[in-house]
Amino acid sequence: MNSKLYKLMNWPEIEEIIYSDGKDPHRILGAHKVGGSMLVQCFLPEAKKVEVLLRKGTKSRRYEMELADEAGFFAALLPYQKDPHAYLYEVTNQDGTQKTIADPYTFEPGIQREDCIKFTSGIHYSIYEKLGAHPQERDGIQGCSFAIWAPFVARVSVIGSFNHFDGRIHQMREVDPCGIYEIFIPDVGAGEEYCFEIKSKAGDIFRREDPFAFARSKKNEGCALITNPPEMIWHDEAFLQSRKKVDKAEMPLSICEISPDLFLADRKIAEDDIYLSEALLHLVQENGFNAVEFMPVMEHDDADPYAVTNFFALSSKIGRMEHFMKVIDTLHRNGIRVILDFPATFFSEKNQSLFRANGSPLYEYAEPTKERQPKSGYLTFDFGRKEVVNYLLSCALYWCSLCHVDGLRITDIAKIIYLDYDRPPGGWIPNIYGGNQNLEAEDFVKTLNQTVHKKDSGILMITKETANWPKVTTSAKEGGLGFDYKWNSGWARDFFAYMDNDPLYRSGHHNELVFSLIYHYTEHFLLSFSHEDIGGFSEMLSRMPGDSKQKEAGVRFAIAYLMVHPGRKMIFRGVCEIEADHEKHLRTLMQDLNRLYFEHPALYELDDAEGGFEWINSMAAQECMMSFVRHGKKEEDMLLVVCNMAGIPREFTVGVPRDGKYTEILNTDAKEYGGNGLENGTEVLEVVKREADGREFSIQVKVAASSLLVLRFVPYTAQENKIRLIRHETYVKMEEEQDESREALRKKQEAEEEKLLAELRKKYELEMSRQEESIREKYHKIEAEKIMHIVKASAKKTE
Incomplete structure (x- = not known):
């Protein structure tokens, strides 16, 4: 090896690259000015030979790089060029195949310090535009930027079909101590499969899917797909404006809840298929609803639609994002609201992007008393981490902004705002005030509602809460959680x-x-x-x-x-x-x-x-x-x-x-x-x-x-009231006449009764007089007989 080149190379740092242990490969790889020259270094483990094609104006010159390490580390000392992208690598692999590639280690970070500060503060609401995979142009070169949040690890690489899933080739740099890693790879674009390879500080190497992926690979489980931003011409501006003017407390709302999986069963969605729009519109209009609520449309486990595997990715069963956006636009143009189920309270172990994202609990709670929801076994988001809160907030705003969604329905919040929900005595730890409220989750729920409503006051925030938490639908300013409606x-x-x-x-x-x-x-x-x-x-x-x-x-x-x-x-x-x-x-x-x-x-x-x-x-x-x-x-x-x-x-x-x-x-x-x-x-x-x-x-x-x-x-009309008044007056007059007739009849009856009573009384008195006279006569006769009997008895005694 050239002795001058050998002396210029930092061998301890090169060892970091070869053993994939570094956090800043850009410090070594790529082109770096050395005096009046330029030191170019690359690590291509599968390469047998690498040449640099150096452009100067309209001309180019070829320089063969020296193999500095048999692991595949190449270096060359070239004339200095001000343009950092003035060269390409022409690579001859071990199998004899050749390819020409641009150097990914010559680009400045796409994520700035301000992005990291906002993210770690929980207020970077468009972080999905920075993290994940984004086809874009940098410095006039087409490629794709990759970024992921993975703190407390030794190394992160992006792997995919473009590098044969070899984690040594595209090692990423940590752009901030918060743990965000980033790289821009030229000539990589939509349709490519990718995921991230992470090396823990203990030396364990494992793969993780992209938490911000917009599509999931159907071929390789655990891989995401790079996608271009969806192109959509909306026609629902009038509808979006009208929803802001409606009083949510007084508006009619009749929702048809729909499972996209069941709705699309036995139906293969083609690229140009408009079945979903037409069938949905027909179902909703035929039955008379004015809103639909979709069970999770994100990629999810087949056994449970609420076990979301990619929070930013539309389910492939529905089709491409453009399809779904056209469905919503069609519904909006027919006056129908669209609400999405948003399971922001938990995720499953099958979520290969979130579960132990850096090899240890990161998006989920680390404490055993909070980590899992007892009955389902699902993992609870760590609402104490600002980055996790930012992930969920940005996800909610992503669906509302990109798809013009009219509402979000958050799954049962009782499971996160109560520390003792479904847990036995001793199975939970009180908060700092000695209560059973999860103060972090409560704050998250309030922040979510405030953030969404601040973006668009017309968006409906709905939840299910099964443990009688007070003031669920009272605004946060008044001490409530800030939802618009609560499932009863x-x-x-x-x-x-x-x-x-x-x-x-x-x-x-x-x-x-x-x-x-x-x-x-x-x-x-x-x-x-x-x-x-x-x-x-x-x-x-x-x-x-x-x-x-x-x-x-x-x-x-x-x-x-x-x-x-x-x-x-x-x-x-x-x-x-x-x-x-x-x-x-x-x-x-x-x-x-x-x-x-x-x-x-x-x-x-x-x-x-x-x-x-x-x-x-x-x-x-x-x-x-x-x-x-x-x-x-x-x-x-x-x-x-x-x-x-x-x-x-x-x-x-x-x-x-x-x-x-x-x-x-x-x-x-x-x-x-x-x-x-x-x-x-x-x-x-x-x-x-x-x-x-x-x-x-x-x-x-x-x-x-x-x-x-x-x-x-x-109610009666004025005419009917007049008729009723006339009827009432007639009725009253009739009643009065009837009362008079009844009174006259009563008096007549009383007189007749009095006359009859007098006759009866007279007859009775006469009869009583006769009876008394008869009794007196009988009495006198009996007395006379008694006297005669006594006289006769006395006469007999005298004789």
Whole structure:
């Protein structure tokens, strides 16, 4: 070897490169000015010979590099060139193949100190634009930048099809002590497979998938795919602007929950396939919903869609990102919101990018008392790490920004905000204040909601919380968590606990049916028949007692009750996908229920106001009956709901809050819904002034078994009020005349009664006088006889 070259080389640092132990390969590899020359070094383990093609102006000159180490370390001392990219390597491999490559170690870092500071502070909301793999142009050269956060390791390399998955070739530099590693590799682009190879400080070497990957390889498990940014021309600007102006507390929201996996079962998505857009739009519009909620669309484990394996990657089952964006654009142009399930509370061991990302707990808690969720075994994100929080925040904003998503539904937060959730005594450690709240997770949830709402106030933030954490839907400024809506999981559980019983035994469970209205106004609730509460139509049907007709009636009642109960609505798509025998009837019911919901403000306008709901009768447990009123802002918007959960038809006298007319506008027993057709007809039901349910007025209604009626209040018109006034005055006059007639008749009757009484009294007195005279005569006769007897007896003694 050239002695001058030998002396210029830093052999201890070269050893770092050869043994893949360094954190800054750019310090050695590439071109470095040495006096008036340029020292060029590269490490190509598979190379037999390497030549440098040095460009100077329009000319180029070839220099053969010396093999400085048999491991594949080459070096050459060349004339200095100001342009750091003025040369290429021409490589001859051991197998005789040749290739020309640009040097990846001549580029400045793409990640700046400011990026690292923001990331470690948890506020780099677009960090996904820096970390991961990004095809781009640097210094006029096309290539791909790779970056990953992997603190506390000895070395990180990017490996892929472009370097035969050899971790020695593209070793990355640590651009900041926070643990971010980066490299730009020329001539690598979209479609290439890649992952990261990490060497721990203990010397263990393992691979990790990219946590920020936008696509996953179908061929090689654990590998991601480099993708170009999706190209999309949106047509939904008017929709996005309109959603910011809507009052979330008063807007109608009826959601169809959809599993993309089930929806696309047995359907292969081609590159130009528009099936998803058309089929989804048809499903949603046909059933009358105004929003869809997708179960996780990210890449996930086949056995559990909530076990997300790549948080930034769209599931390959859906297709390319452009496909999904067109679906959302189509739905938006038809006025339909799109909500995504975002499982930001846990991840699975099958997530090869996050699980022990640097060989030890990094994205997950290291403490055994926090690391896993007891029942599922899933790992809980370490919300105490700002970088982990930043990862989740940026992921949420990525889906909202890139895909114009209208809402995110966070999975059950009770599992993260309570330290003792599902844990036995001694299985958890109190927080610094001695409580059972996970203060880090609580802060994360608040930050997530504030961050998303700050970006776009029209985005809906929804969650499920099953442990009664207070103020879930109160703003963070007022001491709450800041969600817009909360799933009312208890409502569905209590409802089915009532409906599962035979009607003969439901009276003992009546409180379970009415209990939800006791706490309804503590949060902004969303009611659901979700995939968690109930499966499809068949599963719901099987839960109902009785024969097939009774079961169908129970299903109709359940769906209708959901739609008229206070709260926003969500129904799993499986309930809408009905067997052929029931399809027409149940779909018609679903359409009419959604139409009823959107056309009548009383069913949504005052969902969160106590004035929006009024019990008429909640105490008729023995009759398995209840009735209530839904109010809107306008008095005439009032709707009356009457429910009969008994197994037989009934006729009820129902109290009403206002005098007026009531028209039946929905009856779940109607024949078009598959019922028997026991209806009150379309004629107006006139109110009568008869006390019932503590009200002055009432109506008489017929309700079929396991059925629900909705009656619309119709106030009297001015003309009708005049007619009613005339009728009332006529009625009053008639009453007065009748009172006078009754009074005259009464007096006549009293006189006749008095006359008759006098005659009877006289007759009675005469009779009594006669009887008394007769008694006196008999008495005198008896006395005379006694005297005669005494006289005779005395005369005999004298003789």
